[in-house]
Structures are given as C-alpha cells and as structure tokens.
Amino acid sequence: MKHKYLKNVATLRLSADKCIGCGRCAQVCPHRVFKMKEGKAQIKDKDLCMECGACARNCPANAIAVDTGVGCAAAVIMGRLTGREPSCDCSGGECC
Amino acid sequence: MRCAAKVVMKMSEKKPCCSGGGCCAGESVTPYGEKDKWVTGEVHTPRGGVPMVSTKLDFKDILGAWKVRWGIGRMDYKINPGLYAVGNPDDASPVLVSANYKLTFDALRKELSGLDCWILILDTKGINVWCAAGKGTFGTGELIIRVLRTKLSKMVSHRTLILPQLGAPGVRAHEVTKQTGFSVVYGPVRARDIKAFLASGFQATEEMRTVKFTLWDRLVLAPVELASAAKTSLMVLGLLFLVNLFAARPFGLADFIAYAGAVIAGTVLTPLLLPLIPGRAFAWKGWLLGALWTAGFAWLNGWFASGSLLLATGYLLVLPSLSAYLAMNFTGSSTYTSFSGVIREMKTAVPLIVLSSAAGIVLVLIKSLSA
Numbered sequence: 001m002k003h004k005y006l007k008n009v010a011t012l013r014l015s016a017d018k019c020i021g022c023g024r025c026a027q028v029c030p031h032r033v034f035k036m037k038e039g040k041a042q043i044k045d046k047d048l049c050m051e052c053g054a055c056a057r058n059c060p061a062n063a064i065a066v067d068t069g070v071g072c073a074a075a076v077i078m079g080r081l082t083g084r085e086p087s088c089d090c091s092g093g094e095c096c
Numbered sequence: 097m098r099c100a101a102k103v104v105m106k107m108s109e110k111k112p113c114c115s116g117g118g119c120c121a122g123e124s125v126t127p128y129g130e131k132d133k134w135v136t137g138e139v140h141t142p143r144g145g146v147p148m149v150s151t152k153l154d155f156k157d158i159l160g161a162w163k164v165r166w167g168i169g170r171m172d173y174k175i176n177p178g179l180y181a182v183g184n185p186d187d188a189s190p191v192l193v194s195a196n197y198k199l200t201f202d203a204l205r206k207e208l209s210g211l212d213c214w215i216l217i218l219d220t221k222g223i224n225v226w227c228a229a230g231k232g233t234f235g236t237g238e239l240i241i242r243v244l245r246t247k248l249s250k251m252v253s254h255r256t257l258i259l260p261q262l263g264a265p266g267v268r269a270h271e272v273t274k275q276t277g278f279s280v281v282y283g284p285v286r287a288r289d290i291k292a293f294l295a296s297g298f299q300a301t302e303e304m305r306t307v308k309f310t311l312w313d314r315l316v317l318a319p320v321e322l323a324s325a326a327k328t329s330l331m332v333l334g335l336l337f338l339v340n341l342f343a344a345r346p347f348g349l350a351d352f353i354a355y356a357g358a359v360i361a362g363t364v365l366t367p368l369l370l371p372l373i374p375g376r377a378f379a380w381k382g383w384l385l386g387a388l389w390t391a392g393f394a395w396l397n398g399w400f401a402s403g404s405l406l407l408a409t410g411y412l413l414v415l416p417s418l419s420a421y422l423a424m425n426f427t428g429s430s431t432y433t434s435f436s437g438v439i440r441e442m443k444t445a446v447p448l449i450v451l452s453s454a455a456g457i458v459l460v461l462i463k464s465l466s467a
Contacts, residue, residue, distance in 0.1 A: 002371070003309055003370065003371055003430070003431075003432045004376060004432075005376055005432055005433050005434065005437045006376050006377065006434075006437040006440055006441060007376070009434060009436040009437045009440050010434050010436060010437070011436050024269070027261075027282055027305070028261055028264035028282055029305075030261065030262060030285060030305075030306065030307035030431070031306070031307060031432065032302065032305065032306055048432075049434060050431075050432050050433060050434045050437075051434040051435050051436060052226075052229075052230065052264075052265040053230075053265045054229075054261075054264035054265040057264065057265060057266070057267070057268050058264055058267070058268060058269050058270070060270045067435065067436065068230075068265070068435065069435030069436075070230060070428065070435060070438075071427055071428070071430070071432075071433035071434045071435050071437060071438045072425075072427055072428025072429075072433075072438065073378070073379075073424045073425050073427045073428065073438050073441070073442055074425040074427075074428050075428055076438060076439065076442060077425075077442075077446075086435075087231060
C-alpha cells in the first residue's frame with residue numbers, strides 16, 4: 001500500500017528553462033517524483049516529495065530548488081525548545 | 097592479469113615486518129581492533145594491508161543489532177572510517193561507499209558474498225546513510241576527504257564510486273568528480289539489490305530506486321519507539337505515585353493499562369497500521385487509535401457510569417492526545433514525511449494536544465483527589 005502524506009505542502013520547484021535534461025534528479029529521487037519527457041525533467045507528483053533535497057543537490061544546472069529539513073516532529077519540537085535548527089541530533093539517544 | 101593483491105589471513109597477532117627501511121607493509125590502512133571478529137584477514141596492496149571483512153554475520157553482530165534496535169547504545173555503534181575489502185579485490189574491483197554505523201555496515205556486507213570489491217566507509221558519526229546524508233555528514237566534503245586520504249586513486253585503476261542512492265541528499269556528485277576525478281554512480285536504495293545492480297552493469301530498476309516503508313520496516317522500529325516512550329513513562333508513573341499519597345481514588349492497575357494502551361497505540365499500533373488508518377496526518381492517525389482504545393477500555397471498566405463520567409471524560413481528553421503526540425513523533429522514523437508537511441501538521445496538532453491533555457489531566461486529578 002502506498003503511503004501518502006499531506007497534500008500541497010512540498011516546496012519543490014523545477015525550472016524547465018535551466019534543466020539540461022541529464023536525468024540525475026529522476027535517478028536519485030527516493031519517491032520517483034520526476035519523469036523525463038522530451039529531454040527535460042518534469043514533476044510527476046509533487047505530493048510525493050519529502051523534501052530530502054537529493055534532486056536539488058545533484059542538479060548540475062541548479063534547476064531545482066526545495067526547502068529541505070528533517071520531516072520529524074520530535075526534531076522540530078527539540079529545535080523550538082533549545083532554539084537550535086531542528087536536526088536528527090536527539091542527544092537523548094532517540095533519533096530518526 | 098590485473099594487479100594481484102595478495103591475501104594474507106590473520107594468522108599471527110604480530111604485524112609481519114618487512115625487510116629494511118621502516119616497517120609498514122603490515123600496517124593496516126584502516127585501523128581495526130582485535131575484537132572486530134568481522135575482520136577475517138588483510139588484503140595486501142602496495143599501500144599497505146586493507147582489512148578484509150566477512151560477508152556473514154555472527155552471533156555478536158546479530159546481538160549488537162538487536163541491542164541497538166531496542167535503543168541500547170545505538171548512538172555509539174560504529175566502525176572506523178576508511179577502506180575495507182570484500183573477497184579478494186584488485187585495482188579493477190568496484191568501490192562501494194557507505195556509512196560507519198555498524199548496523200549499516202553489517203546490512204551491506206551480508207549482501208556481498210562471493211563478490212570482490214572495496215568498501216569505502218565515510219565518517220558519519222555512527223549514523224546511517226540516509227540520516228547522515230540529510231545532516232551532511234555523509235556528504236560531498238567527507239567523501240572527497242576520504243577518497244584523498246585513502247589514496248583511492250592509487251588503489252584502483254578505474255574512476256568510479258558507487259554510492260547508495262540514499263546518500264544523494266548529502267552528496268553533490270558533480271562536485272565530487274570535479275575535486276577527485278571519480279565519477280559518482282548512485283546504486284540501489286537497498287543493499288540486497290547491489291549484486292543485481294553490479295551484474296547488470298550499473299542498471300537499477302524503478303523498484304530498486306524506490307524507498308518503501310513496509311510492514312516489516314515499521315515493525316523493526318517499534319522496539320526503539322516503545323523503549324523511549326517507556327523511559328518517559330517512568331517519570332509519569334513516579335508522579336502518579338506521589339499523587340496517590342493524597343488521592344481519594346488512587347491510581348491502580350486499570351489506570352495503568354489505560355495509559356499503557358495509549359502509549360502502545362501511538363508507538364506500535366499506529367506505525368504498524370499506518371497506511372490502513374484513514375487520514376494523512378500522523379497525529380490524527382494516532383489520536384484515532386488512542387480514542388478507540390480509551391473509549392473501549394473505559395466502557396469495559398464501566399467508567400461511563402454517572403459516578404465515573406469525570407474520569408472517562410478526563411481520560412478521553414488526555415490519552416488520545418498522548419497517542420497523537422507519540423504518533424506525530426513517528427514522522428521522524430517514517431520514510432516519506434516532508435519538513436513542510438510536518439510543520440503544517442504540528443501547527444494544528446500541537447495546540448490541540450496541549451489544550452486537550454491539560455484539560456484531561458485536570459479532570460482526572462479532580463476525580464482522583466476528590467472522588
């Protein structure tokens with residue numbers, strides 16, 4: 001069964017103008033958000049994006065932007081409490 | 097014949113000394129301890145010995161995995177970063193890159209039986225590939241440093257590094273190529289597909305490239321969720337014990353079962369039934385199971401009778417909120433939640449959880465202290 005998270009929240013953006021069609025984003029995406037069509041990448045289903053940032057980091061043309069962060073409520077809460085960036089560093093030993 | 101790397105089994109505790117001029121041929125390029133039974137010998141290369149690792153897990157490895165799955169010492173379960181050998185690799189053998197979390201390393205090596213390859217372990221501070229990539233420790237900089245420090249370009253004649261696909265969030269492949277001359281090939285998500293990936297000339301199917309979150313994946317996470325919730329619960333039980341000193345209706349076994357059920361609903365049942373529970377937000381899913389449990393248990397105990405209605409209402413406000421909170425924290429263990437999604441979910445869920453549980457605690461305490 002396919003897991004689906006909240007709709008219309010992902011911050012993924014793709015600039016078709018900048019895309020050079022190398023296909024790296026489609027390769028690295030763990031949720032198969034991209035497809036290649038006519039030598040360009042396209043976003044197939046943005047709601048599947050978990051904002052890991054693999055596509056953006058590996059895009060040699062800087063055609064992809066996404067606000068990355070840990071998709072972890074515990075990390076966000078710890079971040080708020082300690083005033084630091086939310087991270088997987090739950091020093092208490094519990095972590096993602 | 098390619099560069100023949102000689103295999104020397106670990107026969108003597110002493111380092112074999114070479115003739116003349118600074119003894120170093122027996123020095124391992126990657127340090128390891130005598131207790132590391134997974135090192136079965138050393139592959140000798142012109143640059144020194146490279147520890148050869150077993151592709152079988154022994155009892156100690158399995159026990160170690162079991163311990164960290166229960167949250168025991170899991171933040172310090174790591175191996176030394178550096179180069180390792182599987183089988184009898186030579187300068188044409190593929191180089192697989194991985195993380196120095198021992199659980200990760202074990203998951204990788206057990207899939208490599210019969211292969212001859214190199215494993216380049218990055219220093220991810222004992223964190224798995226995906227989480228480390230998210231943090232950047234499985235990253236461009238660390239990979240470049242590790243390639244240079246192990247003098248990999250002198251160990252192998254090809255210029256290809258095979259990275260796990262889930263390392264991609266941390267690694268800028270084109271940058272690595274620019275700095276080291278090695279091109280980056282992203283392999284499959286799961287280690288068990290590596291053999292097929294290598295055999296097909298680096299072809300990964302869509303299936304191999306897709307992250308899943310199977311029932312089994314969710315099940316192995318349950319112990320650590322439960323263990324961490326149990327630790328916090330000890331404090332709650334301590335507080336209730338103090339309340340009991342003044343209580344007209346002391347907390348008893350039924351209260352404990354109600355509470356434990358809500359914890360299990362949030363940490364075990366919600367993760368296990370995740371895709372089956374209607375709705376998308378984790379907090380909602382947890383709340384739903386927690387509410388079903390609490391209502392059912394309260395009904396069984398006759399807490400809906402007029403004399404106990406305050407208690408039932410109190411528990412219905414606090415326990416499902418607790419399940420919701422625990423389930424919400426499971427977003428961090430899931431493989432598909434985004435940061436934006438979690439923030440959106442929390443904006444609604446956290447205020448509701450706080451208000452509901454505060455009201456619930458007040459009602460339960462009133463019932464308990466005044467009876």
